[in-house]
Amino acid sequence: MSHSSAAPSRPAHHGAAAVVATALTVRLGRLPVLHGLDFAIPAGRITGLLGPSGSGKTTLMRTIVGTQRIAGGTVEVLGLAAGSAALRREVGYVTQSPSVYPDLTVEANVRYFGAMHKKGKADVAEAIAAVGLEPLARRRAAGLSGGQVNRVSLACALVAHPRLLVLDEPTVGLDPVLRADLWDRFRAMAEAGTTLLVSSHVMEEASRCETLLLLREGRLLAQLTPAELGRRGHSSNLEQAFLAVIREQEDGDGGTPPDRTIGGIRPAGLEQRRSVR
């Protein structure tokens, strides 16, 4: 993919942080999933959470939203501990598989989740318009395509006007035009002050973000801007760059050590990544 659509490179750590994690460790049952992560997500920006499938992206998002218990370390969201009751008004979460009621219309879905935030008709109409589903507002979600249901799920989060919006793979199954539309919408929201955390395993989407968190096997490889990733990976193709960064980690002594890197990546998995290409 070309990078004509790259985000304007504003400094990544300008202004206040919306989310701050310190030595964050999470276990699912007994299985350790996140290993002592340290990072800060800047307020009013789009942060991309990138990494291969199974790297812990969803678990990290659930931790920030407050539905996942923390085993060690801290996560502060908008100045409060993740999961605080007051954050339920401020944080929106769109799960990877769309969590909407298939037997309700688009409008009824958005209206119901809006009601949980005491939002009225105007907000409902605005949220449906934002995802471009006005013509389908009276159709039941069960009759819509996968991409359309994803957008219903997104509208159910937008209706609350959250200050922090956490989106787990929101563009999966969308055609390129819709995907571009949604990223424009995310950009507009960030410019209006919303903080967005967007996960993806499609590296081309990284260029749309202002900061990137690169996650692999539950460890943070790096936090950097797309431009920095390109430089460090010696490629304008961000997928190539990401792979180069992984290799650099595995070699251990590769070039300039990144400032926010946690080492100890096992050499396994590289073959797997190659075959994915």
Added chain:
Amino acid sequence: MDIRMMLATARRVLSQLRHDHRSIALILVVPALLLTAVYFLYENETLRPGVPRTFDRVGLMMLAIFPFVVMFLVTSITMLRERTTGTLERLLTTPVHKADLLFGYGLAFSLMAALQSLVATAVAYWIFGLDIAGAPGYVVLIAVINAVLGVALGLFCSAFARTEFQAVQFMPVVVVPQILLCGLFVARERMNDVLEAISNVLPLTYSVDALQEVAAHAEATDRLWQDAATMAAIALGVLVLAALTLRRRTS
């Protein structure tokens, strides 16, 4: 608690059901059909003068048992779906109070139960000439309390099922013993001590007792109100237990 969120939940649950015409038909029509079967089952019985028809006893109790069974099933499946599709987790990330959700469910399904019981009671009275001393309004009241009980147990039990298949298997565990021991088949005084003791703690027992009061007395008796209060208290207690199964965080 926020009354608007509770009402929004009840409205949402009802409009989910509204699109499902077949389920509505099953809920409203099946009890009436089963009552018809019971009526014809005892059609040719010979009665000594002064003895009430079996239909007046069994049919009456069935009016209370239907809403309990149906609402238990409908609620446990609906709630299980809510858990497995992720809508419950999503709801619990919003400011909604757990009680708003549970009482919203209770309200929606009680309305359905009230409709169901109105249809069944009307059929029992007008078509089959149900002959009891008390007013039909009390029959409907007990039926609705029973429905709330079914909703509460369904909400609670759905926490222990991972699939709809498992949820349905809770019926023989939770519902059938109550039907066996409630006094429908054998009067409770004639049960052995163990069974009678068990039946004393099962909520459906109190609804059968309440309906026997309605059948025997033209006016509401103290015992009827006691039974109704006991059932309501159990329903509330189970709803609280159900609320404890709703976790905002998983580990």
